[in-house]
Amino acid sequence: MSEQGSRSTSSAENPPESGGVLFVHAHPDDETVATGATVAHYASDPSVHVTVVTCTLGEEGEVRVPALAGLAAQQADQLGGWRLSEYRDAMRELGVTDWNFLGGIGRWRDSGMMGERTNDHPHCFWQADIDYAAADLVRIVRDRRPRVLVTYDANGDYGHPDHIQAHRVAMRAADLAADPDWRPELGEAHEIAKVYWKALPKSVMRLGFDRLHNSTDNPFAAVDDPDDIPFATPDAEISAQVRASKESGDRKIAAMHCYKTQIADNDWLWVLTATLDDETCTTEYYRLAKGKKGEGSGEHGWESGLMG
Numbered sequence: 001m002s003e004q005g006s007r008s009t010s011s012a013e014n015p016p017e018s019g020g021v022l023f024v025h026a027h028p029d030d031e032t033v034a035t036g037a038t039v040a041h042y043a044s045d046p047s048v049h050v051t052v053v054t055c056t057l058g059e060e061g062e063v064r065v066p067a068l069a070g071l072a073a074q075q076a077d078q079l080g081g082w083r084l085s086e087y088r089d090a091m092r093e094l095g096v097t098d099w100n101f102l103g104g105i106g107r108w109r110d111s112g113m114m115g116e117r118t119n120d121h122p123h124c125f126w127q128a129d130i131d132y133a134a135a136d137l138v139r140i141v142r143d144r145r146p147r148v149l150v151t152y153d154a155n156g157d158y159g160h161p162d163h164i165q166a167h168r169v170a171m172r173a174a175d176l177a178a179d180p181d182w183r184p185e186l187g188e189a190h191e192i193a194k195v196y197w198k199a200l201p202k203s204v205m206r207l208g209f210d211r212l213h214n215s216t217d218n219p220f221a222a223v224d225d226p227d228d229i230p231f232a233t234p235d236a237e238i239s240a241q242v243r244a245s246k247e248s249g250d251r252k253i254a255a256m257h258c259y260k261t262q263i264a265d266n267d268w269l270w271v272l273t274a275t276l277d278d279e280t281c282t283t284e285y286y287r288l289a290k291g292k293k294g295e296g297s298g299e300h301g302w303e304s305g306l307m308g
């Protein structure tokens with residue numbers, strides 16, 4: 001039994017070098033919104049062990065359910081516990097049993113948006129020493145021995161401090177886990193074969209940008225040209241396109257519905273989901289940051305999965 005979740009298979013059923021995939025995310029809901037269809041896809045594959053590590057409880061988040069407003073950080077400061085319950089429901093919808101919080105539940109606090117006073121909180125993730133925080137992830141890597149790691153790029157996708165820190169800690173842990181001379185008491189060294197960063201192709205960004213143009217809750221309302229949106233990736237730099245099955249897509253949507261405090265019923269994410277076809281919503285993209293690209297196909301030679 002891992003610290004918080006329970007491993008779906010014992011190491012005997014899940015030999016160390018089998019196709020394990022480790023997702024490292026910053027807040028409860030990122031694993032679903034950013035990679036939920038991919039997580040559900042592999043969680044349904046008996047030959048792949050899925051491990052999710054989330055770095056904070058999301059204590060500084062907004063509360064988009066009026067009746068729960070009192071949970072906010074500036075009031076009862078109980079949002080972290082509430083988001084933990086949302087997270088556990090979402091894990092169930094995605095079919096993930098091996099879920100974990102970095103360093104244990106509550107170890108690292110949500111840092112708030114870049115530049116906010118909360119970035120200085122002594123227990124926030126943005127203040128974490130990288131090697132110190134990475135040690136807990138090395139322990140998980142050396143125990144689960146995944147073939148693939150998925151996290152964010154160096155900008156943390158969109159520049160949130162916890163996302164940037166999740167990238168730094170995940171990449172550092174991948175390096176340290178492979179070094180047999182580094183903290184051998186944390187387990188036998190293990191080298192992760194492939195590292196992917198979640199990515200959004202510019203072509204998909206443009207499609208979403210146009211569809212959101214008339215939405216009342218449009219986070220990109222001030223942007224004139226989708227090419228000015230910094231976190232989209234040129235299609236040619238994308239390595240993998242994971243087209244999830246309808247079942248995995250349905251699991252992603254069900255998991256998104258678990259996060260009522262973060263994704264309100266009128267949220268732009270639902271507007272986008274409603275206006276795009278199912279396949280666009282449940283197709284997720286990745287850039288290969290380390291390792292050998294598997295066989296690709298189509299116009300861009302994209303891989304269709306991560307485990308090749």
Ligand SMILES: CC(=O)N[C@H]1[C@@H](O[C@@H]2[C@H](O)[C@H](O)[C@@H](O)[C@H](O)[C@H]2O)O[C@H](CO)[C@@H](O)[C@@H]1O
Pocket residue numbers: 027028029030058059060061062110111112113160
């Ligand atoms: C998707 C994600 O990473 N969400 C973070 C983010 O949430 C944003 C924040 O509440 C901001 O104030 C809002 O304007 C914006 O709409 C939200 O996406 O930052 C939160 C605080 O660190 C974090 O809890 C949330 O998970």
Ligand SMILES: [Zn+2]
Pocket residue numbers: 026027030160163
């Ligand atoms: Zn986040």
